[in-house]
Amino acid sequence: MSRHDFAVEEFAGRRARVRRAMAEKELDWLVLFHPVSIRWLTGSDAKSYQEFQCLLVPAGDGPLAMMAREGERAEILDDALVDRLETFGGNENEDPLPRFARLADEFGLLAGRVGVEVPAYYLHPHHHIAIRDFFGSAFVEATNLVHDLSLVKSPAELGYVRQAAAIADEALTVFGAALRPGRSELEIAGEVYGALLARGSGLAASPINLVSGERSCYSHGAPTERRLQPGDYGSIEYGATFRRYTATLGRQFCLGEPTARMRELYEIVRRACDACIAEIRDGAPATAPHEAARRVIGEAGLEHGRVHTSGYGLAPGFPPSWGEPMHMIGGSGYTLRAGMVVSVEPPVFLHDERLGARIIDNVLVTRDGCELLSRRSRDLIVI
Structure with a gap:
């Protein structure tokens, strides 16, 4: 920069x-x-x-x-x-x-x-x-x-955000190809980092979150030496940057056929994300998308697993964070404006079940709604 x-x-x-x-x-x-x-x-x-x-x-x-x-x-x-x-x-x-x-x-x-x-x-x-x-x-x-x-981005800034989002999309292909039993979380994270840097991303302000198996209930777990096993359920979150402008991406994965409960958690979170996105537009209070996502999770009886914000503004990040002060959460005094870039990530993490689910996408707020910046499928990645 x-x-x-x-x-x-x-x-x-x-x-x-x-x-x-x-x-x-x-x-x-x-x-x-x-x-x-x-x-x-x-x-x-x-x-x-x-x-x-x-x-x-x-x-x-x-x-x-x-x-x-x-x-x-x-x-x-x-x-x-x-x-x-x-x-x-x-x-x-x-x-x-x-x-x-x-x-x-x-x-x-x-x-x-x-x-x-x-x-x-x-x-x-x-x-x-x-x-x-x-x-x-x-x-x-x-x-x-x-x-x-600085919450509303200029055309030049949005150009950098779009480049970061394109890099994040490409790294997801590398992540999917790297998933297989016997590989450690750290090995897989290393391939993602390599893909990001090779495609022009700088190092993001916050490190990769990558959890699997019994660690899938951790909302921000760092990758470890744990080796993936058949039947593992897990999630990844990472950021790609261009000129420090950050785009984040998070997906759920499973090695083998997921259980009914795994699919249920994934579907609940996806519906919560969809409900959140449907409320994002110029002039909407930042609480509105959050409340929409919260209702979906609450109606499923999982309010106790909704452990953090439904989303937040994305900045040119410096360690340890790429986040802006604008959060989509209860009590927020912010109003969404066209030109803001926000993450969408209402979660469910259940320590007692050793399971969790979170899908992360970024959207550009527009006058009539929002634009999804990632072009990658939001489906559960099943290997």
Whole structure:
């Protein structure tokens, strides 16, 4: 990812939208820590998020200043649209907070209201406390300001999402061919990773979930040395990326003829997915698709197995997540808008039965409904 992946005009439009949102909230400055937010405004793909990095955005037309570790200086200068770069550390350890305080003082942040992102990752609690104390009454939490603006994707962004979805589809063919008794979950996952990388995908922000046999009741189980056996039921979920834009795909499989209960769980989940998709359209509350899926699962007496969200927005992901703050779940305050890309994945996982089922697809929200991005069959894969 770099500033070269989008036209300068697209970055300018994003910055203008952020500044309008800042004006609505009467913010003089915005301090961003989430790498997705920083990337959306600058194009930076640097790994400085592993330590301390931030972007200072003024409410007016002033310069954007970025702070990052010294090791990423060259990459940021080449690939990011920033007007000022301040680095710390390098070949010796350095506390970044004094450098941040000097930069904030130089730009006069303490003279106004400062919106600050407080992400679940990427900002150490000690740094958060120090920054909050530094700004004092000027501190205003603005965690989702940029994220909410980036939910609706531009035509260029959607082009990258479609390329990621096409790669994910191709990897599913490789997965199906790799399924056979005697092979370990790790061996199969390795073939999927190889297929993704060979077809132009980067490494997705979250690792592959692959479970089989008695582990099929795990909703996010990583592949292990367990070797597949005849009669095994299981599931896979993985993400493909293009320019960090992620498309996810999840399917159920069985080695041999599935039992009646296996088929029943699969069919319930598929009906829940269909009900969810049928409610997705521009202007729909994010709770509506969720409630439709929930009804299907609840009527089957399996509400206790519905262990997570019915779906969420997909972002240009950085480890450990490709998800956006918009979830299709009870209590969500979001409204679906044309141009959003969301996953659909209402699940059923039953620990007591050692079984689970989840089908994962991505859809593009449109004015009249939604478009399924994967072109692959959603049928149970039976080997």
